[in-house]
Amino acid sequence: MNEIREIKIDLNRPSINYKIHIGKNILNHIIDFLPKKNFSKIMLLTHSYLYELYGKSIEALFKENNYEFNLKLIEEGENSKDWNICHNVLEDMIQNNLDRSSLLLTLGGGVIGDLGGFCASIYQRGIDFLQIPTTLLACVDSSVGGKTAINLTNNGKNLIGSFYQPCSVVIDINLLKTLNQNEWKNGLAEVIKYAFIREDNAEFYKFLEQNKNEILERNNDEIILKMIETSVQSKAKVVMQDEYEKTGQRMLLNLGHTFAHVLESGSSYQIAHGTAVSIGMNLAVKLSRILNLITEETANKIIKLILDFGLEMQIPKQYNFNAEALVKAFVYDKKAENKKIKFVLPSGELSHSAVFSDISEKLLKDLFSISL
Numbered sequence: 491m492n493e494i495r496e497i498k499i500d501l502n503r504p505s506i507n508y509k510i511h512i513g514k515n516i517l518n519h520i521i522d523f524l525p526k527k528n529f530s531k532i533m534l535l536t537h538s539y540l541y542e543l544y545g546k547s548i549e550a551l552f553k554e555n556n557y558e559f560n561l562k563l564i565e566e567g568e569n570s571k572d573w574n575i576c577h578n579v580l581e582d583m584i585q586n587n588l589d590r591s592s593l594l595l596t597l598g599g600g601v602i603g604d605l606g607g608f609c610a611s612i613y614q615r616g617i618d619f620l621q622i623p624t625t626l627l628a629c630v631d632s633s634v635g636g637k638t639a640i641n642l643t644n645n646g647k648n649l650i651g652s653f654y655q656p657c658s659v660v661i662d663i664n665l666l667k668t669l670n671q672n673e674w675k676n677g678l679a680e681v682i683k684y685a686f687i688r689e690d691n692a693e694f695y696k697f698l699e700q701n702k703n704e705i706l707e708r709n710n711d712e713i714i715l716k717m718i719e720t721s722v723q724s725k726a727k728v729v730m731q732d733e734y735e736k737t738g739q740r741m742l743l744n745l746g747h748t749f750a751h752v753l754e755s756g757s758s759y760q761i762a763h764g765t766a767v768s769i770g771m772n773l774a775v776k777l778s779r780i781l782n783l784i785t786e787e788t789a790n791k792i793i794k795l796i797l798d799f800g801l802e803m804q805i806p807k808q809y810n811f812n813a814e815a816l817v818k819a820f821v822y823d824k825k826a827e828n829k830k831i832k833f834v835l836p837s838g839e840l841s842h843s844a845v846f847s848d849i850s851e852k853l854l855k856d857l858f859s860i861s862l
């Protein structure tokens with residue numbers, strides 16, 4: 491087996507601490523990454539073409555090791571983070587007699603991980619689930635930290651969900667080879683975010699700048715592994731300090747996300763999460779400048795990295811967003827308290843962000859008016 495990097499998520503409760511295994515060609519060793527061996531049944535949740543590409547060999551490995559194996563396929567796309575699909579997955583879990591010592595495997599991007607994690611968290615009050623992320627976004631962000639969710643139809647991005655940690659995460663960069671360039675860039679939006687939220691990531695900004703060509707062209711496994719490992723470590727640190735988003739630390743991971751969520755739901759999820767995040771980071775930078783939280787030099791450095799990676803910065807015209815409706819949609823954000831919307835904004839030094847909750851509606855409308 492190639493070298494495996496292991497990141498421990500220590501949540502001060504030994505029964506739910508787990509490891510994130512990162513490497514190349516490591517999926518063949520998935521049985522070694524199970525936290526225990528005596529699972530009564532395994533169910534794999536994925537999309538049909540991911541099953542063809544990677545799921546079949548996972549199935550073979552489990553069957554060779556005498557596990558009872560079931561498969562559940564769902565449609566790809568954000569619309570699968572939905573009550574009806576969730577209900578349907580739970581029904582299948584019941585039909586297949588999964589019990590409390592069964593394991594749900596999620597093979598896919600953030601959609602599969604968020605939906606599967608949520609199903610695992612409520613089925614029989616919680617069964618084990620193991621994440622095998624297959625998009626860059628899922629590797630560096632959604633598979634780490636135990637946030638699970640489905641959407642409600644109107645403005646309801648991630649409004650139903652739970653904090654529920656996986657029992658193990660296996661990140662094999664070989665699986666990312668089939669990802670198209672758009673999806674790669676969606677993941678890069680979440681990677682870049684880490685460079686701007688905590689001082690201990692100042693070096694990461696330099697790393698990303700220096701290696702942008704290799705990262706975009708995906709031609710250097712060592713650099714890709716280091717980028718994923720650093721991102722996972724950053725997220726892990728925050729999650730270990732603030733598992734339930736109580737102290738404000740974990741909220742920093744939402745840089746650009748308050749804007750992103752209204753753009754995603756306002757476009758009926760036609761704007762992908764990663765794209766919405768890069769547009770959201772641009773809006774956050776603009777807002778920080780208006781509030782004089784950062785210098786123009788710092789703003790330019792942030793924008794330069796977003797541009798260097800060819801990420802989307804402008805709100806697309808075709809959805810006819812208007813400033814008033816966008817501002818109204820903020821009240822559905824989970825971070826809103828007493829109708830006060832919280833924004834994570836770059837503030838001070840380059841790799842520093844903070845949470846602000848006293849942004850007036852007028853300011854937001856003005857921001858959208860100059861950005862639409």
Ligand SMILES: NC(=O)c1ccc[n+]([C@@H]2O[C@H](COP(=O)([O-])OP(=O)(O)OC[C@H]3O[C@@H](n4cnc5c(N)ncnc54)[C@H](O)[C@@H]3O)[C@@H](O)[C@H]2O)c1
Nearest residue numbers: 566599600601602624625627628631632637665668669763
């Ligand atoms: N739980 C969290 O902490 C967290 C964090 C960030 C984002 N999210 C959520 O993640 C979701 C977005 O995740 P995503 O960007 O991975 O989207 P996704 O799961 O929809 O995957 C994007 C596309 O890539 C395809 N795909 C996946 N793996 C592939 C592979 N290896 N090869 C080829 N194609 C592949 C999928 O079928 C899909 O069409 C959003 O719902 C967002 O809210 C959750």
